[in-house]
Amino acid sequence: MSHRIFRIASMGQQPAPADYRALDKGRDLSDTLLDSLQRPLRDLRISVTDRCNLRCTYCMPREVFDQSHSFLPRTELLTFEEIERLARLFIRLGVRKIRLTGGEPLLRRGIEQLIERLARLQTATGEPLEIALTTNAVLLARKAQGLKDAGLSRVTVSLDGLSDAAFRRMSDSEVDVATVLAGIDAAQAVGLGPIKVNMVVRRGVNEHEIVPMAERFRHSGIVLRYIEFMDVGSTNGWRMDDVVTASEILHQIAEHFPLEPIDPNYSGEVAARWRYADGAGEVGVIASVSQTFCHECTRLRLATDGKLYTCLFAGEGLDLRAPLRQGESDRVLTNLIADRWERRTDRYSQLRHAAAGQPEHPVKKVEMSYIGG
Numbered sequence: 300m301s302h303r304i305f306r307i308a309s310m311g312q313q314p315a316p317a318d319y320r321a322l323d324k325g326r327d328l329s330d331t332l333l334d335s336l337q338r339p340l341r342d343l344r345i346s347v348t349d350r351c352n353l354r355c356t357y358c359m360p361r362e363v364f365d366q367s368h369s370f371l372p373r374t375e376l377l378t379f380e381e382i383e384r385l386a387r388l389f390i391r392l393g394v395r396k397i398r399l400t401g402g403e404p405l406l407r408r409g410i411e412q413l414i415e416r417l418a419r420l421q422t423a424t425g426e427p428l429e430i431a432l433t434t435n436a437v438l439l440a441r442k443a444q445g446l447k448d449a450g451l452s453r454v455t456v457s458l459d460g461l462s463d464a465a466f467r468r469m470s471d472s473e474v475d476v477a478t479v480l481a482g483i484d485a486a487q488a489v490g491l492g493p494i495k496v497n498m499v500v501r502r503g504v505n506e507h508e509i510v511p512m513a514e515r516f517r518h519s520g521i522v523l524r525y526i527e528f529m530d531v532g533s534t535n536g537w538r539m540d541d542v543v544t545a546s547e548i549l550h551q552i553a554e555h556f557p558l559e560p561i562d563p564n565y566s567g568e569v570a571a572r573w574r575y576a577d578g579a580g581e582v583g584v585i586a587s588v589s590q591t592f593c594h595e596c597t598r599l600r601l602a603t604d605g606k607l608y609t610c611l612f613a614g615e616g617l618d619l620r621a622p623l624r625q626g627e628s629d630r631v632l633t634n635l636i637a638d639r640w641e642r643r644t645d646r647y648s649q650l651r652h653a654a655a656g657q658p659e660h661p662v663k664k665v666e667m668s669y670i671g672g
């Protein structure tokens with residue numbers, strides 16, 4: 300396996316400040332913006348903080364994200380005004396859905412004000428923008444009503460097991476499952492749905508929770524999605540052996556509750572959908588390791604400090620904060636973003652798959668808590 304193919308992910312030069320002048324020109328936005336693999340831009344994920352109140356072992360292992368870890372200082376974060384300005388430009392380039400994430404997005408002070416600003420925006424086709432938020436739900440019970448009032452469309456909650464023992468092992472915390480379930484109940488009560496629950500499955504840690512979780516969310520109207528443990532970042536000690544594949548997961552569930560495949564809700568959906576044959580609802584599997592979906596990837600990620608990443612597994616981002624704070628025009632920023640998308644060649648998961656799960660990384664991948672999950 301050569302190093303070369305993994306070098307493809309998101310490499311690209313930051314233009315020198317002087318080059319911004321050359322980008323100060325109008326752009327025809329009537330055609331769909333496509334990357335070099337003919338994928339449109341549709342989905343923007345914004346990391347609003349790199350901090351978190353949990354220490355999930357697969358995302359922010361405590362031994363790395365401890366007291367000595369330098370989180371970004373406040374001045375380095377994009378302000379709400381800056382995020383709103385960029386969001387407008389992304390929408391003009393085709394974005395229809397914005398997902399707020401992190402780190403833990405409910406830790407960002409005044410997140411409701413950001414949602415209010417975004418909720419006023421319309422997509423290029425005149426429809427309201429869909430604004431979703433992914434959260435560990437530790438603070439959701441007390442914040443659900445405010446989020447709804449601010450204009451949030453829906454929430455996705457991460458929960459890796461129903462027993463406190465498994466949940467605490469995965470999240471490396473003392474939080475109990477009841478707190479997360481209370482958050483889900485509150486979100487449902489205020490109408491922050493359709494609600495989805497994401498469960499990362501790690502072999503030998505929480506695979507015994509697959510069936511109890513299915514049982515808990517059947518008949519609830521909530522869509523549970525199982526996620527294969529991924530090699531995001533550089534610190535989570537990922538090994539292919541620890542991945543419980545989507546087919547293993549589905550097999551376990553189907554032994555108790557027969558399943559039937561159903562069509563995706565939209566092109567490029569990351570979860571493959573299955574419904575319970577007895578009509579109890581649906582589940583999804585996100586097979587980002589065993590059945591990759593790069594060929595339909597329409598996602599762009601704006602990290603906490605304003606760097607733009609064209610792949611979850613990128614090593615380098617395009618700095619948008621510098622031109623923003625240097626007072627560059629919307630035209631410059633739009634051209635910067637559009638040019639980056641047009642040059643995009645990322646398909647990391649597909650290449651990892653082709654290499655039988657043995658990537659050799661020439662670049663240090665950024666952490667998921669910073670780039671946004």
Ligand SMILES: Nc1nc2c(ncn2[C@@H]2O[C@H](COP(=O)(O)OP(=O)(O)OP(=O)(O)O)[C@@H](O)[C@H]2O)c(=O)[nH]1
Binds near residue numbers: 569596672
């Ligand atoms: N490899 C890879 N994994 C992804 C990507 N996007 C999402 N995932 C994984 O899928 C998980 C679930 O993502 P969500 O944000 O809940 O999924 P989504 O498809 O945007 O959600 P919906 O809008 O509800 O369909 C993430 O936490 C990641 O683990 C991606 O672009 N690449």
Ligand SMILES: C[S@@+](CC[C@H](N)C(=O)[O-])C[C@H]1O[C@@H](n2cnc3c(N)ncnc32)[C@H](O)[C@@H]1O
Binds near residue numbers: 402403497
């Ligand atoms: C990074 S978190 C940020 C939002 C919020 N803190 C939460 O946990 O919902 C977003 C999603 O990424 C998923 N995730 C994090 N690390 C992962 C990994 N190594 N493999 C698969 N999914 C991962 C989490 O389970 C979560 O659903």
Ligand code: SF4
Binds near residue numbers: 351359402403457
């Ligand atoms: S997955 Fe979410 S809750 Fe867990 S450590 Fe990462 S950012 Fe925090």
Ligand code: SF4
Binds near residue numbers: 596612
């Ligand atoms: S690895 Fe994920 S983020 Fe990167 S191109 Fe593939 S689907 Fe998109």
